[in-house]
Amino acid sequence: MSFTVEPLSPELTFGKTIRGLTSRHIVDELVREELRSYWVQDGVVVFRDGEINPTFQLELSRIFGPLEQHPVKEIQVDGNPDLIVLYSDPKNASIVEIEGEVGGGFLPWHCDLVYNDRINHGGILRAIKPTSHGGVTGFIDRIDAYQRLSDELKARIEGLHVVYRIGPFDEMDYLSRSPVRVVSQPAWLAKTLERRDVDFPPVAHPLVFVQPETGRKSLNYSPYFSKYIEELGPEDGHALIQALSDHMNASPAYHHSWTTDEMILWDNWRMLHSVTPVPLDEERIMQRTTIRGDYGLGRKLKIREAAE
Ligand SMILES: O=C(O)CCC(=O)C(=O)O
Ligand SMILES: [Fe+2]
Structure with a gap:
């Protein structure tokens, strides 16, 4: 049996759905090339009705590059550090209103x-427990998102950088369009933050990134973890960064409700992603691979260069 490929949605500028892909298909170098081209051209691939298990998840991921162990070691899977686990469990969750x-x-x-x-x-x-x-x-x-910016905003952001830093939600100014009240943060985050000054200094990333294979410009902005515009400083950069955050929040999105029968691949240099809250009496468990790469434009800052 062969696999099939179709657009994720007729309304969206990105995304493919691939049905029926198995480990037998991906031994073929032509298939591997085809999958790489969807990753570059389409940004997101939802795999359905095929092989879905951790071994295949790892094998498939390696088509797109070597894997790396996530620098937040607190979320690595015991015995399989090429996978990270994302938990929401009522006893140890990030809880918000x-x-x-x-x-x-x-x-x-x-x-x-982006804080790296x-x-x-x-x-x-992949969902272990949706x-x-x-x-x-x-x-x-x-x-x-870049193409939908006004010409004025495109000109304004050229050459500018955003400063990012890992931290708890209550240190973040650009979390959502609606106000977020923080009820609790998970224990692993507190542990990670203990080593923040050593392992996670603030970083700067350019607001415009050009996809190397296609020359397409991307609005290289992540609302979560963003602090201010480097060139404008924490005071004056607020209005511009708020405008970019509002622009992202109003962008067309694909929304995926999980079962255990899908896996989703994305190009993290192009796509933003998010997760909506889950009921407090339900546990949610996801596992993810991290495909290594470096676009070469990020820069670590000294802590005193970046106001908290
Ligand atoms: O749990 C999810 O659905 C996505 C979590 C996430 O942000 C990630 O895997 O990078
Ligand atoms: Fe993520």
Whole structure:
């Protein structure tokens, strides 16, 4: 049996759905090339009705580059450090209140590892334990987001950089369009933050990134972890960064409600992703690979260069 490929949605500028892919198919170098081209051209690939298990998740991920162990070692899977686990469990969750609803495991729009100078090129995500509702993973296309900017904003952001830093939600100013009340943060984050000054100094990334294979410009901005515009400083950069955050929040998105029968690949240099909160009495467990890469444009800052 062969696999099939179709657009993820007729309304979206990105994404493919691939059905029926198995480990037998991916021994063929032509198939591997084809999959790499979807990753570059389409940004997101949802794999359905095929082989879905951790071994295949790892094998498939390695088509797109060597894997790396996530620098937040607190979330590596015991015995399999090429996978990370993302938990939302009622006893140890990040819990927030948004629009009157309290839930766990919320993640604002972000690019993975943007608080690092090196940003991984992608990942493949799989649900181990989905929830009855909530826990919806969203994706936004930043090539399309760049194209939808006004000419004035395009000119304004050229050459500018954003400063990012890992931290708890209550240190973040650009989490969501609606106010977020933080109820609790997970224990692993507190542990990671103990070594923040040593392992995670603030970093700067340019606002415009050009996809090397296609020359397409991307609005290289992640609301989560963003602090201010480097060239404008923490005071004056606020209005511009707020405008970019609002632009991202209003962008067309793909929303994925999980079962255990899918895996999703994305290009982390292009896409933003997010997760909606889950009910507090339900556990959600996801596992992800981290595809190594470095676009070479991130820069570590000295702590005193970056106001907290
Ligand atoms: O749990 C999810 O749906 C996505 C989590 C996430 O941000 C990631 O895997 O990088
Ligand atoms: Fe993520």
